[in-house]
Protein backbone atom coordinates (compact mmCIF):
# COMPACT_ATOMS: atom_id res chain seq x y z
CA UNK A 250 0.00 0.00 0.00
CA UNK A 251 1.72 3.23 -1.11
CA UNK A 252 1.85 5.97 1.52
CA UNK A 253 -0.64 8.64 0.47
CA UNK A 254 0.84 12.13 -0.02
CA UNK A 255 -1.70 14.75 -0.99
CA UNK A 256 -1.17 18.10 -2.72
CA UNK A 257 -3.96 20.66 -2.26
CA UNK A 258 -3.79 23.42 -4.90
CA UNK A 259 -5.72 26.53 -3.86
CA UNK A 260 -5.37 25.62 -0.17
CA UNK A 261 -5.84 29.22 1.02
CA UNK A 262 -9.27 29.59 -0.56
CA UNK A 263 -12.78 29.18 0.89
CA UNK A 264 -12.90 25.40 0.26
CA UNK A 265 -9.15 24.81 0.33
CA UNK A 266 -8.61 25.80 3.96
CA UNK A 267 -11.26 23.45 5.30
CA UNK A 268 -10.45 20.61 2.92
CA UNK A 269 -6.76 20.83 3.90
CA UNK A 270 -7.71 20.69 7.59
CA UNK A 271 -9.94 17.65 7.01
CA UNK A 272 -7.33 15.83 4.91
CA UNK A 273 -4.61 16.51 7.52
CA UNK A 274 -6.85 14.94 10.18
CA UNK A 275 -7.23 11.85 7.99
CA UNK A 276 -3.74 11.42 6.52
CA UNK A 277 -1.51 13.22 9.04
CA UNK A 278 -0.30 16.81 8.80
CA UNK A 279 3.01 15.98 7.11
CA UNK A 280 1.25 14.00 4.35
CA UNK A 281 -0.88 16.89 3.09
CA UNK A 282 1.05 19.62 1.24
CA UNK A 283 -0.95 22.84 1.05
CA UNK A 284 -0.21 25.18 -1.85
CA UNK A 285 -1.50 28.43 -3.26
CA UNK A 286 -0.40 31.44 -5.27
CA UNK A 287 -1.44 33.54 -2.27
CA UNK A 288 0.31 33.35 1.07
CA UNK A 289 -0.55 30.66 3.59
CA UNK A 290 -3.93 31.12 5.28
CA UNK A 291 -3.59 31.88 9.02
CA UNK A 292 -5.65 28.80 9.92
CA UNK A 293 -3.12 26.53 8.17
CA UNK A 294 0.07 28.10 9.57
CA UNK A 295 2.05 25.62 11.62
CA UNK A 296 -0.25 22.69 10.80
CA UNK A 297 1.72 21.20 7.91
CA UNK A 298 3.87 21.80 4.79
CA UNK A 299 3.06 24.79 2.58
CA UNK A 300 4.51 25.67 -0.83
CA UNK A 301 3.90 28.71 -3.00
CA UNK A 302 2.72 27.30 -6.32
CA UNK A 303 1.15 28.60 -9.53
CA UNK A 304 -1.01 25.89 -11.15
CA UNK A 305 -0.41 27.62 -14.49
CA UNK A 306 3.34 26.82 -14.24
CA UNK A 307 3.14 23.19 -15.35
CA UNK A 308 6.91 22.53 -15.11
CA UNK A 309 7.11 23.85 -11.53
CA UNK A 310 3.98 21.89 -10.58
CA UNK A 311 5.47 18.72 -12.09
CA UNK A 312 8.72 19.22 -10.15
CA UNK A 313 6.75 19.61 -6.87
CA UNK A 314 4.71 16.46 -7.55
CA UNK A 315 7.88 14.42 -8.11
CA UNK A 316 9.95 16.04 -5.35
CA UNK A 317 7.17 15.64 -2.74
CA UNK A 318 6.22 12.08 -3.89
CA UNK A 319 2.62 13.24 -4.36
CA UNK A 320 0.02 10.48 -4.87
CA UNK A 321 -3.17 12.58 -4.97
CA UNK A 322 -3.99 16.14 -6.11
CA UNK A 323 -6.99 18.22 -5.01
CA UNK A 324 -7.29 21.14 -7.45
CA UNK A 325 -9.40 23.95 -5.97
CA UNK A 326 -7.86 26.99 -7.66
CA UNK A 327 -10.47 28.68 -9.88
CA UNK A 328 -12.02 32.02 -10.77
CA UNK A 329 -15.70 31.93 -9.76
CA UNK A 330 -18.84 33.17 -11.51
CA UNK A 331 -19.01 36.85 -10.59
CA UNK A 332 -15.28 37.57 -10.87
CA UNK A 333 -15.11 35.51 -14.06
CA UNK A 334 -17.58 37.79 -15.83
CA UNK A 335 -15.25 40.73 -15.18
CA UNK A 336 -12.32 38.94 -16.87
CA UNK A 337 -13.62 36.14 -19.13
CA UNK A 338 -10.27 35.42 -20.79
CA UNK A 339 -8.40 34.98 -17.54
CA UNK A 340 -11.21 32.91 -16.01
CA UNK A 341 -11.26 30.54 -18.98
CA UNK A 342 -7.46 30.30 -19.08
CA UNK A 343 -6.95 29.63 -15.38
CA UNK A 344 -9.92 27.30 -14.93
CA UNK A 345 -9.12 25.26 -18.05
CA UNK A 346 -5.30 25.23 -18.25
CA UNK A 347 -4.98 24.65 -14.52
CA UNK A 348 -7.08 21.51 -14.83
CA UNK A 349 -5.30 20.27 -17.97
CA UNK A 350 -1.90 20.76 -16.28
CA UNK A 351 -3.04 18.62 -13.34
CA UNK A 352 -4.65 15.92 -15.50
CA UNK A 353 -1.53 15.64 -17.70
CA UNK A 354 0.76 15.28 -14.67
CA UNK A 355 -1.64 12.79 -13.05
CA UNK A 356 -1.42 10.67 -16.20
CA UNK A 357 2.35 10.95 -16.55
CA UNK A 358 3.05 10.25 -12.84
CA UNK A 359 0.26 7.65 -12.51
CA UNK A 360 -1.22 9.44 -9.48
CA UNK A 361 -3.69 7.46 -7.35
CA UNK A 362 -6.50 10.04 -7.50
CA UNK A 363 -7.40 13.60 -8.50
CA UNK A 364 -10.23 15.76 -7.15
CA UNK A 365 -11.58 18.72 -9.10
CA UNK A 366 -14.77 20.67 -8.19
CA UNK A 367 -17.39 21.55 -10.73
CA UNK A 368 -20.49 23.58 -9.85
CA UNK A 369 -24.23 23.88 -10.35
CA UNK A 370 -23.11 26.88 -12.42
CA UNK A 371 -22.75 24.46 -15.36
CA UNK A 372 -26.54 24.57 -15.69
CA UNK A 373 -28.09 27.43 -17.67
CA UNK A 374 -31.51 29.00 -18.34
CA UNK A 375 -32.60 26.00 -20.48
CA UNK A 376 -31.95 23.48 -17.67
CA UNK A 377 -34.92 22.43 -15.46
CA UNK A 378 -35.34 24.90 -12.56
CA UNK A 379 -36.60 22.39 -9.99
CA UNK A 380 -34.81 19.14 -9.09
CA UNK A 381 -32.39 19.66 -11.97
CA UNK A 382 -31.27 16.15 -13.02
CA UNK A 383 -27.76 14.73 -13.30
CA UNK A 384 -28.15 14.47 -17.09
CA UNK A 385 -30.25 17.15 -18.82
CA UNK A 386 -30.00 20.15 -21.14
CA UNK A 387 -26.86 21.98 -19.99
CA UNK A 388 -26.11 25.34 -21.65
CA UNK A 389 -24.06 27.53 -19.26
CA UNK A 390 -24.10 31.29 -19.86
CA UNK A 391 -21.17 32.32 -17.63
CA UNK A 392 -17.48 31.80 -18.39
CA UNK A 393 -17.21 30.04 -15.05
CA UNK A 394 -20.04 27.66 -15.99
CA UNK A 395 -18.60 27.10 -19.49
CA UNK A 396 -15.15 26.33 -18.04
CA UNK A 397 -16.57 23.98 -15.41
CA UNK A 398 -18.70 22.10 -17.95
CA UNK A 399 -15.76 21.81 -20.38
CA UNK A 400 -13.60 20.65 -17.47
CA UNK A 401 -16.10 17.91 -16.67
CA UNK A 402 -15.64 16.49 -20.17
CA UNK A 403 -11.85 16.62 -19.80
CA UNK A 404 -12.12 14.68 -16.52
CA UNK A 405 -14.29 12.09 -18.23
CA UNK A 406 -11.83 11.90 -21.17
CA UNK A 407 -8.74 11.41 -18.97
CA UNK A 408 -10.56 8.71 -17.02
CA UNK A 409 -11.76 6.77 -20.07
CA UNK A 410 -8.68 7.27 -22.26
CA UNK A 411 -5.86 7.13 -19.69
CA UNK A 412 -7.46 5.57 -16.61
CA UNK A 413 -6.86 8.67 -14.43
CA UNK A 414 -9.07 8.28 -11.32
CA UNK A 415 -10.33 11.89 -11.30
CA UNK A 416 -13.54 12.59 -9.39
CA UNK A 417 -15.74 15.67 -9.19
CA UNK A 418 -18.76 17.25 -7.49
CA UNK A 419 -21.04 20.02 -8.75
CA UNK A 420 -20.99 22.13 -5.59
CA UNK A 421 -23.96 24.42 -4.89
CA UNK A 422 -23.28 27.78 -3.23
CA UNK A 423 -21.11 27.05 -0.18
CA UNK A 424 -21.61 28.77 3.16
CA UNK A 425 -18.72 28.93 5.63
CA UNK A 426 -17.22 31.11 8.37
CA UNK A 427 -13.55 30.06 8.40
CA UNK A 428 -12.34 31.86 5.29
CA UNK A 429 -13.59 34.53 2.93
CA UNK A 430 -15.73 33.60 -0.11
CA UNK A 431 -14.05 33.79 -3.50
CA UNK A 432 -16.04 36.14 -5.73
CA UNK A 433 -19.14 34.08 -6.38
CA UNK A 434 -22.77 34.95 -6.98
CA UNK A 435 -23.77 33.04 -3.85
CA UNK A 436 -21.41 35.05 -1.61
CA UNK A 437 -24.42 37.01 -0.28
CA UNK A 438 -25.27 33.97 1.85
CA UNK A 439 -21.97 34.46 3.72
CA UNK A 440 -21.84 38.28 3.76
CA UNK A 441 -25.33 38.41 5.31
CA UNK A 442 -24.10 36.72 8.51
CA UNK A 443 -21.14 39.07 8.96
CA UNK A 444 -23.31 42.15 8.29
CA UNK A 445 -26.11 40.93 10.59
CA UNK A 446 -23.67 40.54 13.49
CA UNK A 447 -21.66 43.70 12.81
CA UNK A 448 -24.38 46.12 11.62
CA UNK A 449 -27.76 44.41 12.14
CA UNK A 450 -28.51 45.20 8.50
CA UNK A 451 -27.56 43.95 5.04
CA UNK A 452 -28.08 45.26 1.51
CA UNK A 453 -28.47 42.13 -0.64
CA UNK A 454 -27.24 42.14 -4.25
CA UNK A 455 -29.92 39.60 -5.25
CA UNK A 456 -33.73 39.93 -5.25
CA UNK A 457 -35.54 38.65 -2.14
CA UNK A 458 -37.12 35.67 -3.93
CA UNK A 459 -33.95 34.39 -5.68
CA UNK A 460 -33.91 30.70 -4.77
CA UNK A 461 -30.52 29.02 -5.15
CA UNK A 462 -29.06 25.61 -4.24
CA UNK A 463 -26.79 26.00 -1.20
CA UNK A 464 -24.79 23.85 1.20
CA UNK A 465 -23.04 24.35 4.54
CA UNK A 466 -19.27 23.78 4.25
CA UNK A 467 -19.13 20.81 6.69
CA UNK A 468 -21.53 18.96 4.36
CA UNK A 469 -19.46 19.91 1.30
CA UNK A 470 -16.20 18.72 2.90
CA UNK A 471 -17.79 15.44 4.00
CA UNK A 472 -19.26 14.91 0.51
CA UNK A 473 -15.81 15.44 -1.02
CA UNK A 474 -14.11 12.98 1.34
CA UNK A 475 -16.89 10.37 0.94
CA UNK A 476 -16.65 10.63 -2.84
CA UNK A 477 -12.84 10.27 -2.79
CA UNK A 478 -12.95 7.34 -0.33
CA UNK A 479 -15.62 5.43 -2.28
CA UNK A 480 -14.42 2.30 -4.17
CA UNK A 481 -13.72 3.19 -7.83
CA UNK A 482 -16.29 0.64 -9.01
CA UNK A 483 -19.04 2.64 -7.26
CA UNK A 484 -18.29 5.79 -9.31
CA UNK A 485 -20.63 5.77 -12.32
CA UNK A 486 -20.26 9.49 -13.11
CA UNK A 487 -16.87 10.63 -14.40
CA UNK A 488 -17.99 14.11 -15.46
CA UNK A 489 -19.25 15.50 -12.13
CA UNK A 490 -21.90 14.49 -9.56
CA UNK A 491 -24.88 16.67 -8.69
CA UNK A 492 -25.03 17.10 -4.93
CA UNK A 493 -27.54 19.15 -2.94
CA UNK A 494 -28.54 20.06 0.58
CA UNK A 495 -30.73 23.18 0.93
CA UNK A 496 -32.39 25.73 -1.36
CA UNK A 497 -33.40 29.10 0.01
CA UNK A 498 -33.94 32.74 -0.96
CA UNK A 499 -32.42 35.88 0.60
CA UNK A 500 -35.78 36.53 2.25
CA UNK A 501 -35.83 33.08 3.84
CA UNK A 502 -32.28 33.24 5.24
CA UNK A 503 -32.98 36.76 6.53
CA UNK A 504 -36.10 35.47 8.31
CA UNK A 505 -34.03 32.67 9.89
CA UNK A 506 -31.36 35.14 11.04
CA UNK A 507 -34.04 37.40 12.58
CA UNK A 508 -34.94 34.52 14.93
CA UNK A 509 -31.46 35.03 16.45
CA UNK A 510 -31.02 38.78 15.83
CA UNK A 511 -34.55 40.28 16.09
CA UNK A 512 -33.53 43.75 14.97
CA UNK A 513 -31.83 42.56 11.77
CA UNK A 514 -32.99 44.37 8.62
CA UNK A 515 -32.40 43.33 5.00
CA UNK A 516 -32.77 45.53 1.93
CA UNK A 517 -32.38 44.58 -1.76
CA UNK A 518 -30.34 46.20 -4.50
CA UNK A 519 -29.87 43.64 -7.32
CA UNK A 520 -26.76 44.04 -9.44
CA UNK A 521 -25.17 42.17 -12.40
CA UNK A 522 -25.11 39.00 -10.34
CA UNK A 523 -28.91 38.76 -10.47
CA UNK A 524 -28.79 37.66 -14.14
CA UNK A 525 -26.24 34.95 -13.23
CA UNK A 526 -28.40 33.68 -10.36
CA UNK A 527 -31.52 33.71 -12.56
CA UNK A 528 -29.75 31.42 -15.05
CA UNK A 529 -29.18 28.66 -12.48
CA UNK A 530 -31.59 25.99 -11.20
CA UNK A 531 -33.37 26.59 -7.89
CA UNK A 532 -32.94 22.99 -6.71
CA UNK A 533 -30.88 19.97 -7.68
CA UNK A 534 -31.61 16.23 -7.95
CA UNK A 535 -28.68 14.40 -6.35
CA UNK A 536 -30.19 10.89 -6.40
CA UNK A 537 -27.28 9.48 -8.44
CA UNK A 538 -24.74 10.54 -5.78
CA UNK A 539 -26.98 9.00 -3.09
CA UNK A 540 -27.32 5.74 -5.04
CA UNK A 541 -23.63 5.44 -6.02
CA UNK A 542 -21.80 6.37 -2.81
CA UNK A 543 -24.49 7.07 -0.19
CA UNK A 544 -24.53 10.89 -0.23
CA UNK A 545 -26.86 12.44 2.38
CA UNK A 546 -26.75 16.07 3.63
CA UNK A 547 -26.88 16.83 7.37
CA UNK A 548 -27.32 20.62 7.57
CA UNK A 549 -30.62 22.38 6.86
CA UNK A 550 -31.12 26.17 6.90
CA UNK A 551 -31.95 26.27 10.62
CA UNK A 552 -28.87 24.26 11.65
CA UNK A 553 -26.63 26.20 9.23
CA UNK A 554 -27.82 29.59 10.53
CA UNK A 555 -27.37 28.59 14.17
CA UNK A 556 -23.86 27.23 13.57
CA UNK A 557 -22.72 30.18 11.45
CA UNK A 558 -23.85 32.78 14.01
CA UNK A 559 -22.40 30.81 16.93
CA UNK A 560 -18.97 30.46 15.28
CA UNK A 561 -18.80 34.00 13.94
CA UNK A 562 -19.70 35.35 17.40
CA UNK A 563 -16.93 33.20 18.94
CA UNK A 564 -14.46 34.38 16.29
CA UNK A 565 -15.59 37.87 17.39
Ligand code: VAH
Pocket residue numbers: 329330331368369370393420421422423432433434435436
Ligand atom coordinates in the same frame (compact mmCIF):
# COMPACT_ATOMS: atom_id res chain seq x y z
C1 VAH B 1 -20.23 30.99 -7.36
N1 VAH B 1 -19.89 30.04 -5.15
O1 VAH B 1 -21.12 31.69 -6.86
C2 VAH B 1 -19.79 29.76 -6.59
C3 VAH B 1 -20.66 28.57 -6.90
C4 VAH B 1 -22.95 27.71 -7.44
C5 VAH B 1 -22.10 28.91 -7.23
O2 VAH B 1 -20.08 27.79 -7.89
O3 VAH B 1 -19.69 31.24 -8.41
